[in-house]
Amino acid sequence: MMLALLLAPALFMFLVSFLHNEKSKYLLAFSSFVILLPIIKLFTLVKPYAILGTYLVADKLDTYVLLVSSIVGIGVTLALLTLDKHVKVSPKANRRFYRFFAIFWIGLIFSILSNHMGIYWIGLELATLSTVYMIKTNYTPAAHKEAWNYMIVGAIAVSLILFGIILMYASAKPILGEDAMQFDLLLQHAKEIPSPFLFEMGFAIATIGMFIKMGFFPMNLWLANIERASFYPVAALFSGILESAVVVGFFRFSQIAMEVNYDHLFIFVFIYTILTIFIVSFLIFRAKDFMRLFSLSGVEHMALIVMFWVSGAPFAALLHFGAHAFLKPALFLSTGVLESNGKYKIAGALRGYKGKRGTIFWFLVSLFLLAIISLPPSPMFFSELYGFGAMISTAKESDHMLAMIGAVLFLLILLSIIFYRFVSIYQSMKYEGETESKEVYPSELFALILFALSLVALMLPDTLHYLKSVI
Amino acid sequence: MVDFLIGLFLASLIVALFTTRLYRLLLWYSLNSLTLGLLALTIGSNIDDDGMLVTGVITILIKAVGIPYILKNLSQKFHFVRQITPEIKVQYAIMLVPAILVFTFYLSEPIVNMIHTNANYVAISISSLFLSLLLMMEHSNVAPKIIGFLTLENSLFLLGITATNGMPMLVELGIFFDLLMAIVVINLLFHKEEMKV
Amino acid sequence: MILYLLTLVLLVFIAPILLSYIKAVKMVLLFKRPISLMQGYRNFSKLLTKETIISKESSAITHYAPFLVLSPLLVTMFFLPPVVEGAYYVSFVDAFTITGLISLSTFFLMLLGLDSASAFGGMGSSREAFISALVEPAMVLTIFSVSLMADNLGVGQAGVNLAQHFPKEHMASYLFAGISFFILLIAENGRIPVDNPETHLELTMVHEAMILDLSGVYLAIIESASSIKFVIFASLFASLFMPFGLEFSAPIAFVIFILKLFIIATFVALLEVNTAKLRLFKIPNLLGLSIVFAFLSLITFYVLGA
Numbered sequence: 001m002m003l004a005l006l007l008a009p010a011l012f013m014f015l016v017s018f019l020h021n022e023k024s025k026y027l028l029a030f031s032s033f034v035i036l037l038p039i040i041k042l043f044t045l046v047k048p049y050a051i052l053g054t055y056l057v058a059d060k061l062d063t064y065v066l067l068v069s070s071i072v073g074i075g076v077t078l079a080l081l082t083l084d085k086h087v088k089v090s091p092k093a094n095r096r097f098y099r100f101f102a103i104f105w106i107g108l109i110f111s112i113l114s115n116h117m118g119i120y121w122i123g124l125e126l127a128t129l130s131t132v133y134m135i136k137t138n139y140t141p142a143a144h145k146e147a148w149n150y151m152i153v154g155a156i157a158v159s160l161i162l163f164g165i166i167l168m169y170a171s172a173k174p175i176l177g178e179d180a181m182q183f184d185l186l187l188q189h190a191k192e193i194p195s196p197f198l199f200e201m202g203f204a205i206a207t208i209g210m211f212i213k214m215g216f217f218p219m220n221l222w223l224a225n226i227e228r229a230s231f232y233p234v235a236a237l238f239s240g241i242l243e244s245a246v247v248v249g250f251f252r253f254s255q256i257a258m259e260v261n262y263d264h265l266f267i268f269v270f271i272y273t274i275l276t277i278f279i280v281s282f283l284i285f286r287a288k289d290f291m292r293l294f295s296l297s298g299v300e301h302m303a304l305i306v307m308f309w310v311s312g313a314p315f316a317a318l319l320h321f322g323a324h325a326f327l328k329p330a331l332f333l334s335t336g337v338l339e340s341n342g343k344y345k346i347a348g349a350l351r352g353y354k355g356k357r358g359t360i361f362w363f364l365v366s367l368f369l370l371a372i373i374s375l376p377p378s379p380m381f382f383s384e385l386y387g388f389g390a391m392i393s394t395a396k397e398s399d400h401m402l403a404m405i406g407a408v409l410f411l412l413i414l415l416s417i418i419f420y421r422f423v424s425i426y427q428s429m430k431y432e433g434e435t436e437s438k439e440v441y442p443s444e445l446f447a448l449i450l451f452a453l454s455l456v457a458l459m460l461p462d463t464l465h466y467l468k469s470v471i
Numbered sequence: 472m473v474d475f476l477i478g479l480f481l482a483s484l485i486v487a488l489f490t491t492r493l494y495r496l497l498l499w500y501s502l503n504s505l506t507l508g509l510l511a512l513t514i515g516s517n518i519d520d521d522g523m524l525v526t527g528v529i530t531i532l533i534k535a536v537g538i539p540y541i542l543k544n545l546s547q548k549f550h551f552v553r554q555i556t557p558e559i560k561v562q563y564a565i566m567l568v569p570a571i572l573v574f575t576f577y578l579s580e581p582i583v584n585m586i587h588t589n590a591n592y593v594a595i596s597i598s599s600l601f602l603s604l605l606l607m608m609e610h611s612n613v614a615p616k617i618i619g620f621l622t623l624e625n626s627l628f629l630l631g632i633t634a635t636n637g638m639p640m641l642v643e644l645g646i647f648f649d650l651l652m653a654i655v656v657i658n659l660l661f662h663k664e665e666m667k668v
Numbered sequence: 669m670i671l672y673l674l675t676l677v678l679l680v681f682i683a684p685i686l687l688s689y690i691k692a693v694k695m696v697l698l699f700k701r702p703i704s705l706m707q708g709y710r711n712f713s714k715l716l717t718k719e720t721i722i723s724k725e726s727s728a729i730t731h732y733a734p735f736l737v738l739s740p741l742l743v744t745m746f747f748l749p750p751v752v753e754g755a756y757y758v759s760f761v762d763a764f765t766i767t768g769l770i771s772l773s774t775f776f777l778m779l780l781g782l783d784s785a786s787a788f789g790g791m792g793s794s795r796e797a798f799i800s801a802l803v804e805p806a807m808v809l810t811i812f813s814v815s816l817m818a819d820n821l822g823v824g825q826a827g828v829n830l831a832q833h834f835p836k837e838h839m840a841s842y843l844f845a846g847i848s849f850f851i852l853l854i855a856e857n858g859r860i861p862v863d864n865p866e867t868h869l870e871l872t873m874v875h876e877a878m879i880l881d882l883s884g885v886y887l888a889i890i891e892s893a894s895s896i897k898f899v900i901f902a903s904l905f906a907s908l909f910m911p912f913g914l915e916f917s918a919p920i921a922f923v924i925f926i927l928k929l930f931i932i933a934t935f936v937a938l939l940e941v942n943t944a945k946l947r948l949f950k951i952p953n954l955l956g957l958s959i960v961f962a963f964l965s966l967i968t969f970y971v972l973g974a
Contacts, residue, residue: 055641118642125649129656136660147660148613155620155653156604162627162646163600170593170634178639197581198593478840478968482847482961489957491950565956569963576971591972595840 002051002058005038006109014102017095025081025091028098032077035105036070043067054182057115060470064318065248066112068325071454072240073105076233078447079333083233085441086336093137103130104237111245117165117181120249124161127245128154128213131238135230146229153222157212161249164206168253171198183252190259200264203257206249207269213246214306215299217276220283227295232336235291236329239298244325247305251317254310269310273303274407281414285421290335290346293425297372298328300418301380304387313390314471320383322458322467327372327380330451334365337440338429346425348433353440361440364448366426371455373422374415379458388412473517473633476510477595480629484602484622485568489561493546493553493614497539500618504534507625511632522640523632529647530628538621541654546614549661557609564609571601592633599626617657624650671755671918676745679903682926683895684708686902686933691866693937708895712888720884725785733780734882734889740773741896748900749827749907752921753914759825763811766823767804770856770900773893774800780890781878792877795948799862799874802955803855809962810848813969814908817842823904830911838973844965846909851958853901853936855951857894860940862951865894902932 013031016024042049048059080097083089104127111123132154136147165181172180174194179185193199215223227235257265280300287293301324309317338349353362371378388408395404457463480503487499508531515523546553557564575598582593603626607619628646631638685705692702704710722730747761774796781793811823817835818826835842855862863874873880879890906928913924946954 116642118639118645122642122645122649125646126652129649129652132656133659144660151656151660152607152616152620156607156623159600159620159623159627163630166627166630166635166638167593169638170630173635181639181642195582201582472839474837474839475843478843481840481964482844485960485964486957489953491953561953561956565960568960569967572964573967573971576967580971591840594972 002038002042002049003056005041006051006113007106009034009038010102010105010109013098013105017099017102020095025094028095029077029081032098032101033074036074039063039066039070051113054179054184055116055119056110056113057184058113060466061251061318062112062248064322064467064470065244066109068322068454069108069112069241069244071450072236072325072329075329075333075447075450076236076240078443078450079233079236079336081443082441083231083336085439087138087231089137089231090139093139097134097137100130100133101237103127104134104241108241108245112248115183117169117183120252121158121162121165124245124249125158127242128158131234131242134234134237135226137234138229138231140229142229146226149222150226153212153219157209160209160212161206162209164202164204164209164253167202167205168199168256169202171195171202183256186256187259190256193260196260199260200257203253203260203265204268206253210246210250210253211272211276214243214302215295216303217272217279220276220279220296220299223299224283224292224295227332228289228291232291232332235295235335236332239295239332240325240329243298243302244321247302247321250306251309251314258310266310269306270407273307274411276300276303277411277414281417284418287421288346290338290349291332294328294331294335297418297422298324301328301372304384308383308387308390311387311391312394313387315468316383316385316387316390318467318470319379319458319464320387323371323379323383323455326451326454326458327368327378330368330448331365331372333444333447334361334368337361337438337444338365345433347428348435350426350429351433352435352437354437357440357442357445358438361445361448364452366430367452368448369422369426369429373419379455384415472513473510476506476513477592477629477633479506480510480625481595481599481602484599484606484626487618487622488557488564488568488602488606488609491554491556493551493555494543496555496615496618497542500621501535501539503622503625504530504538507628507632508535510629511637514632514636518636520637522643523637525640526628526632526637526643533647533650534621534625538650538654541658542614542617545658545661551614552612555610555612555615558611559605559609567605568602571605572598575601593630596626596630596633599629602626620653621650669756671752672750672757674922675748675751675755678922678926679745679748679899680896682929683899684712684892686899686929687895689930690933690937690940693934694941697937697941708891712892715883715888715891716885718884720886723784723786723881726783726881729779729783730882730886733776733783734886734893736776737773737780738889738893738896740769740776741893741900744769744900745896747824748903749824751903751907751914751925752916752918753828753831757824757828759820759822759828761823762821763808763815763823766811766904767807770807770897771800771804773897777878777890777893780882784881786881788873788877788880792874792880795874796878799855799951799955802952802959803852806848806955806959806962807852807856809959809966810845810852811904811908813841813962813966814845814849816966816969817845823908827907827911828914830908831914834911838969840972841965841969842909844961844968848958848961848965849905849909850935851954851961853905853932854939855955855958857898857901859936861943861946861954864945899929902929905932 009031013028016027016031042058043063048057050057107123107126107130111120111127114120114123132147132151135143135150169180172186172193175189175192176185212219227238254265277300280296284293284296287296301320305317305320308320350362350366353359371380374380374384391404391408395401483499483503483506487496490496490499508527511523511527511530515527559567576594579594579597600623603619603622606622607616610616685708688703688705688707692705695702744766747758747766750757778793778796781789815821815823815826817838818829820826820829858865858875865875868876879887882890906925910928914921916924
């Protein structure tokens with residue numbers, strides 16, 4: 001019943017997308033808003049709530065992620081309403097976009113809520129494949145090429161994840177039988193897995209697949225290229241929603257791997273993420289346009305989330321995740337306005353807004369820009385504080401205190417490079433360049449206000465309490 | 472018999488690595504899938520698993536017949552480049568392929584000590600995973616890359632069939648569904664003429 | 669001992685027939701009227717009666733080389749695995765000896781090509797050297813890995829062991845060795861994807877280029893040497909990769925063996941009809957494949973035991 005409620009808006013959207021009607025555009029947007037309602041209902045239910053036997057189970061972690069994703073989805077839909085004012089987009093492409101957006105939602109709901117590695121993978125693959133076509137709704141040769149690139153990179157990453165899943169399944173099958181694909185059972189029996197080497201190898205392969213999908217170390221640039229080539233709502237979808245499905249998988253797998261062998265997991269992931277942040281910080285320093293800047297900073301924040309999670313600070317990771325999921329799509333959506341007069345222009349992007357709407361817009365964008373580099377009122381500030389604190393306190397129990405302090409200092413240096421770059425970009429946006437008049441449409445402003453309100457809601461004591469109770 | 476089929480699987484993959492013609496590559500892919508399907512049927516009848524038999528039949532129908540046929544049609548419709556020369560020269564490939572095989576065989580040696588049934592098959596499926604990644608890497612055209620992706624899928628299935636004696640039925644059907652979805656998306660991606668809209 | 673000698677005689681006599689048979693099958697498939705199976709003998713007797721002309725520039729090597737091409741192959745025939753159970757066989761000869769003898773024969777063939785002092789001869793010799801340099805490592809590896817599977821390094825003994833105990837547990841590596849050996853069979857005998865024995869086209873010749881200047885008796889010897897080479901490879905393939913039918917009584921076993929040879933010849937003919945000749949610089953692709961498979965067979969056997 002709950003499953004039908006969750007899927008109904010998406011299915012409705014899928015069907016409506018075949019109508020060739022002028023009004024269908026608003027109907028599609030409406031159906032996208034409706035997705036939030038069953039998720040709020042789900043959020044209020046007692047956890048864990050079995051949606052479909054043991055296959056789909058709603059617990060605190062995944063309802064939180066799903067709620068965040070659906071809010072991002074609404075913001076993206078709001079921005080889509082006025083997409084054609086900024087860029088050329090045909091009504092047919094708009095309908096196609098919504099058709100694949102519906103499939104994307106179905107895949108996403110399955111993968112986030114799943115308690116079963118197989119179903120998680122099926123949902124992830126469905127979501128990945130549907131985003132491939134969304135990139136191509138921008139009819140440019142660059143988008144065409146990047147859609148192919150994404151198809152291939154995504155296929156490799158997703159196949160690696162499945163390969164890892166099968167290996168993990170094989171390692172636990174002797175004790176659990178066919179149920180060895182369920183996350184909760186695996187977590188309970190993690191210590192009894194007869195062949196930990198097999199499990200760890202499976203985990204490593206699956207993790208590499210997920211890291212490729214999040215744009216980590218050897219594959220840093222594909223995400224930036226794709227987000228540059230596609231429309232900005234697609235980029236917002238990537239950074240806000242698809243990444244969250246991947247990161248949920250990582251949370252669940254690593255929970256089991258922590259039980260199997262914490263040290264191996266920690267060293268593997270920690271080195272991987274430090275390398276990623278090292279490279280990404282210099283790439284950010286060289287970034288010349290908004291899209292690349294934001295997508296690279298997205299990679300950096302994903303690396304931070306993963307790092308906090310494995311170093312024993314799930315609260316920090318979840319808070320950071322929520323903050324990033326709201327901030328980054330907001331910034332991506334605002335690039336639509338910032339870049340609307342002449343692409344790639346950073347200097348003077350924050351000038352030339354008239355009227356009340358314009359003022360609110362540039363005020364919000366500058367707030368978001370300063371929040372993403374974790375200036376104090378932002379939730380990211382607190383999550384990073386918690387996260388680094390947790391790293392130090394984890395290291396206290398082992399003999400590697402000095403190495404950990406060194407690593408944290410190194411990380412802080414890298415983060416300060418990114419901080420410097422963002423501040424200088426902000427200054428150049430505000431104080432350099434020529435003033436050109438830019439138009440802000442109400443729907444975009446609504447989206448930004450929605451994200452701002454969600455960010456404030458994230459800082460409420462109740463939310464923080466909820467996040468602390470997740471693990 | 473199972474050993475023989477697995478050997479055939481790996482052999483068709485290696486031959487595919489050295490192929491320079493698109494249709495020949497499709498033939499090898501189809502042979503690869505056919506051996507996979509036969510493998511599923513053999514193992515399924517050995518352990519009396521109906522789900523595995525269904526998987527085998529679907530594999531043969533979809534992967535060995537359907538997908539090569541669709542891809543051939545697509546290639547005629549969109550005029551693919553049919554002469555596909557690998558970027559990696561043959562003399563390097565000759566060294567690279569055995570190196571990959573030796574590496575993966577030794578990588579999975581600890582597994583051989585852990586699982587007692589079908590431990591070798593894990594090694595062979597990991598090496599076929601790497602070989603299909605190599606197949607994707609060594610071509611710059613799109614069509615062989617798609618075939619590389621499909622063989623990647625095949626090697627996943629090989630692992631699923633041999634290492635775990637079949638995944639749950641639901642998952643296998645889901646994977647087939649996703650594969651069909653991938654084919655649909657690939658088909659849509661080839662429609663270049665829509666760029667004018 | 670009688671069976672052993674009988675096998676040798678049989679192999680020598682069947683050799684020209686097999687090559688004629690391949691040609692006949694190809695002609696049938698191309699809707700031509702097939703040649704008779706005895707065509708090989710007819711050519712041989714015709715060449716014996718013809719006058720032998722030798723180029724002025726050639727040295728004494730041209731006089732000796734044809735015999736030296738034939739004799740290592742004849743020696744190799746003595747070391748082949750038995751056809752019938754209980755027959756005499758030489759058990760101690762291993763992969764290196766057989767490969768060495770065959771390449772000795774190839775060496776004299778190349779020398780013969782160089783000695784004629786024509787441009788064609790040198791070109792053919794260099795191409796042959798290029799091909800056989802790639803063939804030999806693969807061949808050693810292949811026969812070696814099959815011998816390992818049969819628990820004996822001697823090729824003759826390996827054939828017997830395989831017939832008694834088919835390596836079911838090593839099917840994968842056995843299959844790889846089989847694929848590799850079949851490619852070698854085609855490459856070493858100059859069949860179509862590697863070399864076309866029927867044309868005298870400048871660009872494609874390998875084997876024919878070396879013997880272009882020969883005539884009469886010498887040509888007859890070289891032709892019979894090449895047919896014997898084919899029969900050696902075919903019978904090695906038959907006894908190492910189709911190791912069954914040895915346990916029957918002698919006449920039936922012989923019939924089965926001959927049938928196996930004809931099946932191999934049919935496969936070769938089918939392959940020849942269905943493929944085009946490779947460009948010379950594409951040949952390393954094919955032979956590289958054979959090396960990869962040979963190595964794969966060995967490593968699969970060693971590491972995985974599969």
